[in-house]
Amino acid sequence: MADLSIYLFWAGLITACSAVALYVAYVLSATVSLRRFAAATSAGTITVTGATGQANPGLGRLATSFTGFTVAALGGAVATRWAAVGHAPFANLYEFTTAFGFGIAAAYLAFETTSRQRRVGVVAMPIVAGMLVIASLFPSDIVPLVPALQNGPLLTIHVSVMMISYAVLTVAFSAAVIYLVQGGEGRRRFASLPSAAAAADLAHRAVIVGFPLLGLGIALGAWWANSAWGRYWGWDPKETSALVTWLSIAAYFHAAAGNGTVANAPGIRKMLPARIRRGWRPDPMWWLVIMWALVMFTYFGVNLWVSGLHSYAGV
Numbered sequence: 001m002a003d004l005s006i007y008l009f010w011a012g013l014i015t016a017c018s019a020v021a022l023y024v025a026y027v028l029s030a031t032v033s034l035r036r037f038a039a040a041t042s043a044g045t046i047t048v049t050g051a052t053g054q055a056n057p058g059l060g061r062l063a064t065s066f067t068g069f070t071v072a073a074l075g076g077a078v079a080t081r082w083a084a085v086g087h088a089p090f091a092n093l094y095e096f097t098t099a100f101g102f103g104i105a106a107a108y109l110a111f112e113t114t115s116r117q118r119r120v121g122v123v124a125m126p127i128v129a130g131m132l133v134i135a136s137l138f139p140s141d142i143v144p145l146v147p148a149l150q151n152g153p154l155l156t157i158h159v160s161v162m163m164i165s166y167a168v169l170t171v172a173f174s175a176a177v178i179y180l181v182q183g184g185e186g187r188r189r190f191a192s193l194p195s196a197a198a199a200a201d202l203a204h205r206a207v208i209v210g211f212p213l214l215g216l217g218i219a220l221g222a223w224w225a226n227s228a229w230g231r232y233w234g235w236d237p238k239e240t241s242a243l244v245t246w247l248s249i250a251a252y253f254h255a256a257a258g259n260g261t262v263a264n265a266p267g268i269r270k271m272l273p274a275r276i277r278r279g280w281r282p283d284p285m286w287w288l289v290i291m292w293a294l295v296m297f298t299y300f301g302v303n304l305w306v307s308g309l310h311s312y313a314g315v
Contacts, residue, residue: 001084002142005077009098012073013136015066016105016129022063023121029056030192055192060118067109067125074102074132085142088156092143093303096163097135100299103167104128107206111171115202117194123174154227158220162242165213166295169249172206173292175199176285184283203288204256211249218242241298248294252287 078099081089089095108124111117179199182188188195194202221239222232233239 001080005080005084006140008073008077008080009132009135012070012077012101013129013132015069015073016101016125016132019063019066019070019121019125020129022059022066023119023125026055026059026063027119027122027192029059030054055119063121063125064109064112064118067105067112067121070105070125070128071102071109074098074105078102088159090155090159090163092138094135094138094140096159097131097138099163100166101128101131101135103163104131104170107164107167107171108174111202111206115198115205117175117198117202119192119194120171120174120178120199120202122193123177124171127170127174154220154224158217158224161213161220162217165210165217166299168206168210168213169288169291169295172203172210172288175203175206176288176292179203179285180283180289184285200285203285207249207252207288211246211253214242214246214249218246238298238302241294241302245291245294245298248287248291252284252291255282255284255287 078089081095081098085091085095089099104124105128108121108128112121175194176199178193179196182190182193182196182199185196185200193199218239221242225234225239226232
């Protein structure tokens with residue numbers, strides 16, 4: 001089973017890279033599809049050729065199919081690794097990063113299916129491929145669980161919820177990137193990509209799902225911490241970083257709710273000049289970029305470079 005898991009992992013990496021190439025080709029096909037427009041003028045009929053913005057549907061369907069193949073291969077890799085080790089395969093960075101890549105691909109495929117925003121895959125699937133490349137750099141040897149992780153039900157539930165929340169939030173980040181590339185609300189710099197409005201809608205829908213999941217994952221972690229270490233919260237680096245990530249999403253909701261800002265709150269506004277309180281504010285979507293940077297720090301930074309109770313990199 002362990003060998004089969006490795007084979008399925010590499011199959012998932014190959015199909016993910018293929019999906020990346022197909023999504024890029026799909027988006028680029030919208031820039032090379034041309035249509036002629038004719039207009040009658042006093043000087044005669046003028047014909048202008050321009051891009052239609054219509055992508056090749058066959059390439060799009062093929063890209064989605066390879067994303068489905070990636071989900072199937074990585075799902076098989078996780079399942080067979082689970083069978084080989086006898087517990088949820090979340091013991092080290094190889095196992096969790098493989099599961100993380102699977103989660104991002106599955107979450108993206110679900111949102112693509114429901115939103116019909118296929119071109120967001122040009123951002124989401126390179127992240128999946130990148131995760132799998134990173135996973136391949138970590139040792140894949142099967143090692144015993146450290147004592148703190150030897151709680152099968154909580155290992156499965158807590159880490160699964162955290163992984164799913166991070167995967168869904170990665171979809172939100174992918175849509176936010178397209179929104180910002182398009183220039184923000186009401187703009188569309190590139191006809192080959194979804195409009196800023198469509199990207200913002202997808203990002204918001206994903207955050208609506210990911211935000212409570214992350215909160216639930218943190219709460220489950222506190223429950224487990226009390227069982228493993230005798231306290232619910234100890235400001236361990238990963239606990240703190242996950243909380244800051246959750247608060248950054250709360251900041252997004254606050255910024256997206258309207259024109260109100262913390263600077264205009266009672267008490268604070270008395271201390272700040274009006275020119276500061278009424279000044280320029282960054283687009284709320286930038287909070288989702290900050291959020292994802294915090295997710296990456298919580299995941300890679302804490303595991304690899306910050307010593308703590310949650311450092312289970314396996315390297």
